[in-house]
Amino acid sequence: MKTIPVEAYFVVSMVLFGLGVIGLIARRNLVTVLMSLELALNAVNVAFVGADAHMGLVEGQIFALFVIALAAAEAAVGLGIIIAIFRYRYVESTDEITDMRG
Amino acid sequence: MEIVRTDFPFVSLSIAIPALFSLLLVFVNERFIKPLSLIGSGITFLLSLCVIYLFDYSRGAAVQFYEEYVILQELNIKLSLGLDGLSLLMYLLTTLVSLVAIVWSVRDKQINFRLREYFFAFLMTESFLIGVFASFDLIVFYVFYELTLIPMLFAIGVWGYKLRLYSAYKFFIYIFVSSLFLLLGIVSVAVVHYTDKGSFSFSYFDLLKNSYPMGFEIFLFLLFFIAFAVKTPLVPFHTWLPDAHGEAPTAGSVVLAAVLLKMGTYALLRFNIGLFPEASIKLMPLMVAIGIVTIIYASWMTIVQNNIKRFVAYSSVSHMGFVVTAMFLLNYEGLRASVIEMFAHGMTSASLFMVAGFIYGRLHTFNMENLRGSVKFMPVFALIVATTSFAAMGLPGGSSFWGKFLTMLAAREYSYSLALLVLVGGFFSAAYVLFMLKTLFLDVREESILIHFTDIRGFKLASFVMLVLPMLLVGFFPHLFFNMFEGSINFVLKNLLGLE
Amino acid sequence: MDIGQLVGDIRIPRLELFLPELIVLITAFMLFTLDLVLSTRLKRVVLPSLSAIGYVLALMSVGITIQFQGNTFYGTFTNDYLGILVKVFVLIITLTVLAFSYKYYEAKNSFYGEFYYMLAFTLLGAMILASSYNLIIIYVSLELVSIGFYILTALLRGSFISKEGAFKYLILGGLSIALASYGAVFMYIYSGSIDLRGILSYSGQDYHYLILGLVLFLIGFAIKIGAVPFHFWLPDAYQGAPTPVTALMASVGKLVFFIPVVRIMPLIQDKFSVAWMLTVGVIAAATMLYGNLVALVQRDIKRLLAYSSIAHSGYILAAVAVTKEIGLKAVIYFLLVYTVMAAGSFFVVAMLERAEGWNNEIREFSGLRFSLPYLAFSFLVYMFALLGVPPTVGFVGKALVFMALSFDGLWWLAFIMILSTAISTGYYVRLIVLMYMKDREKNVTIMGKSYAELVSLVFLTLLTVALAVVPGVIWQLLSPAASMLFVR
Amino acid sequence: MESVVAGIIIALIKILVILGIVLGVGAYLTWVERKVAAHIQRRPGPMVVGWHGLLQPLADGLKLITKEDLFPRYGNKFLYNLAIVLALVPATLVFAVVPFGPEFELFGYQIKPILTDVNVGLLLVFGLGSLAVYAIAIAGWASNSKYPLIGSMRKAGIIISYEVAITFAVMGPLILAGTLSTYEIVERQIEQNLWYVWVEPIGFVVFLFSLLAETGRVPFDIQEAEAELVTGFTVEYGGMKFGLFPLVEWYVEVLSLSAIAVVLFFGGWSPINIPFVGFVDPLFFLGAFSPYVWFLLKVTLLFLFILWLHWTLPRYRIDQITEIAWKVMLPLALINIVLTAIIAPIVWR
């Protein structure tokens, strides 16, 4: 089987990461923002696993596992906070949560 | 520099006593505050007299009563305290003026609230000021130098006059920010020591041996100079002073003008000229020019002032101009002139501020127009005012005479035109003092309220006397004082000449 | 591939190195369990006291671990002087947070058992983050601390801004972690190692991956510490969070987020000294200038302190730019003492927030000296410390930074630092002037002071001065900590 | 190159076989179900179309195809159709990792009767299984109507609850087998002379429950709940689109999960097992076909068992269903893992 060049993984992961970051900055919906964050973290996983496939090591996969787990934890906390925000008022966009300025 | 260690910790005691008394004030009953602070600063003053008595004048250049306590081994920071001739004079000035300020405050009507803090602040200032003049470790010096700011900030801000908040703010920002340059300079000097010798040291004695490339030395000189120029103050940096001095309570102005300004000039002599002799020689023309500009500009500003406190404040600036001009002439006469002028100005400016404060107590105004003829009906007070003014003007027999006279002599060594400029400065200072005297004494005023004024007496009289006597002492027996710092000046000159 | 070989031989970890963390971990689980089983009335007593006991025990065990140093858990956990020093401060600050939080939450009518064990878990994360070179461990502990902060920020009943702050913090914090771990990928590609020491001492031909990785990794941490182009979340998170938690974020958070950077700083400088100096220098300059300038116009005290915290990140970063050992010492010292100053100042605000009708506005500080003389005094001390006036720790920190800058000849940075300190004088002194020199607008009284918080406040205030006046204590550990990290 | 072509051809043949089984058998299972249900309820069931209604599925199909293509007015057309794809494709793809029998040699090629024997086969199953929830959620959302939305949310809630339970339930066999490949799991069971159901009864029960819940079989058919929600998330679907959902859920998924259950707990294609002793094969006379028959037999039996449950039990309430998942099934699964970890060394010897 021909090996896939490591750069290919990086291109995929960079695209994913870029999308994640762009989504994080440009999107307005709270949950979408959170999902963009997850996308960025998953880009990290792709890159790690690709790197492992390239080098024949396992540390990257371990890292990816931890990233998966903690990204989930972060998403859980994020959802919790979003629910808490919704309980105070119905917010559709990040533009609406600007009680603090300065 | 020679070091003479001591068995008995005079210097640290005289730093500790006011501090301890001030801490004591926090806990005592309201009634004991004034007596206790009087006792505290009195003891310190007596201690300073003891030190003067015990000082070995034959070895004036040596640092005597030297003590050393390690603070941080790692960076070699030591609490090294001691007194050479120059410090000794400043030390005496500090204890004397602090005592005067406290004696004055006992009967100051303006000070009728937050007494505990007031005397706390003044005792702390005394302690810190002694620390400034006695420390031979640059970091410790810096710490004391900064610390004096805090009680003064409060003195101006809490017990000052109408614009006190603005003035306190301005005072603190100017001095604090400028001193950051000093801090940068100090650590840079230590770093140079580290790169040369492989160990840190902030000790003045170690750093004296440093040598720098010329450009870098000028850079360091300027770092130090900015801080001290603001503190002194020299002309482009002087704008904080009229506000701070003008709005401070009388005792605060006294301490500010008499001692805090001297920190600048003292440090210029001790650190700028001591540590960077080559740069000093190189920058001499610039420094002298700044000094001359300060004299003339400040004198002009003095003459146009309406407010008597600002008047005295600007006159202080012009006197500082004399001190700096004389100092940076970098010859024997000049250094002598500048040091004696520092001391002399300490007396006269303190005294003039107290005059202003006393009159304010009577008339509740600082406006010269309203003070016309006010002194006429208080003969003792008039005598004091006259003595002080003439001393400040530089009349022979007055304390400032020697400063101005020797400055001219020193300037003549370079050129007659420079001497002429100094002379013009002297004329100006005479002019504004005479102008003030004319306003206070000679102008006629119809209102009869002045007649009912009682003359000065009690604590206030005592505080004046304590200043006027040394003033005359300087005027008539200058060698008592010259002897003190002769050695130090010779040391500085040797340091300068060794390079040429 | 034989799985048996891959698994390798299993070694029992040297748990004595891990003792403080272990104690905190056990405490956290006990708190967790007790929170589930106890009644609310009992919880209010048991949870705080149990946490306090746990942290004190941990603090004592940190003292024990000084004699055992080294690596454990297959080299992923490193117990060295730096870690010990950080742990001591982190534990002390957390104890004080505990002391202040009790009455604060009582006044806000917002008792959550979660607070206590999230605090413990955050502490655990902070302690582990302070003592590891391993990217996985750094990542996990970073997340642990961050998630702890997100939750603690949101845990305030009836406050919308707390949720808002938590959300903003979460998004930017998540981004920072994503960036840092993305950087970790490239460093891993470069060297095939996930140990930072291994990565940076690996001498590969192709530096591109390393540079890319380091840049991303450091940007991640720059977001966490609020360095300037990445600071947006910080004021909101600080303002929104319950004030004791803000204190925790400003002190412990800032400290431990800096530590991985501090650990690898000498190694990076070994490779890219000039580029490092320039980039970090520019960021530091921007950070301190921006933080101070914006702080100048703030009306809310918590926001003001938040911007001052950004500015302090700038000061510390200035020392990070330095390539000499003294720079390392300056960074560590400043970081450690900043925890004390920042925590102390936020604690004062936390106490004031309990006063009737207090809105955290700056003008409310007018004449505070008359209403609450002791509180005003300690705030005064913190303000002087943050400003850098001797004889406080802030002064020593700034002096050390100046010294470090002077070592490397970074004069421009030193002058920018002076300039920004000058700007900062404006708002610090304004507070002092308001408190001590203005008449009071209204009488501020704080209901129900507890001894724990009074003792803590006095302790922190004393520490602010004592660590500067008697510096030997801290330098005894600081100096070997820096020397051990410094490679050349 | 040649081997690649051969591999592709073999794969295509396998795919055809699987599709035949899945869709053909799947469709005909509707008839089976109706018959079984009818006989459980003592009625004949479909009798009209063909002999004993044997052509009924075809008639149904034709009827569904010739319905008008409707689309709810306020819905999202793309998502509406995507939901169908998401329902059908993953459910069918699961069969890719189901091993039907042991490896054999044909025309010189070693052939495994499994489409893709990858070392993470079981993960693939769960990965694809998780996609089912998207189909349902999207279907409800895209319809933009109240009943579908409520139905889909309920169903999604149930699926994600049991997703956890099923994940933990399969870990017992995994510990014993030490591999994630479905093919190897069966091989291990044969090596160890043990159907894992003997040591993993708890795991099996949890798995069975989850199977029922995920496929929406009674007693967990709350998303249908005709009495309350009409037909739940499929309300707005019509014609063949409507027909696909029950086909996928009730037949394809049940079949695939049953097959996985057989693989995990009943030794795949192995004959009857006496624990730790060996296997008894009453169908020895079938020779090489015996494993396939065994496998299909076990799957069929399991399927019939599920049908039996469907037509005898009443329905649970939604809260009961989710609470059972978290409060009973999950702890049981966790206990099962620990117990298995303890007894595993005995199994390995």
Added chain:
Amino acid sequence: MEYIGFLLFFVITLGIALVMISLNWLFGPKTPQEYEDYPYECGVPLYDESAQTTFHQGYYLLGLLLLLFDIEAAFLFPWTVVYRWLGVFGFIEMFLFILILTYGLLYAWKKGALNWQFEMEEV
């Protein structure tokens, strides 16, 4: 290699699905009527065009729980595969892991996250 088969399978099933979708469009009658494509509401006229509002927060909580437990499962899967080689130590570590997981479950249980009928907490 195995994945090529999988890919083929995927493409084919996708094709089948698309065909299935379009069957009705191909063979069904096309007789549009005014109300035939209205959302089903048991015959009651619509008062709200969109049903896509926020839903009960209980679903979010379920989602959170799934997220957390499924992720923990991601850690357990590798462990199950290599458990044979890990020995007693592996058992202890995973026992602790599961214990912590159980803690999480207990927490959710105790806090009422597992109950379907959630009461709105006072905010």
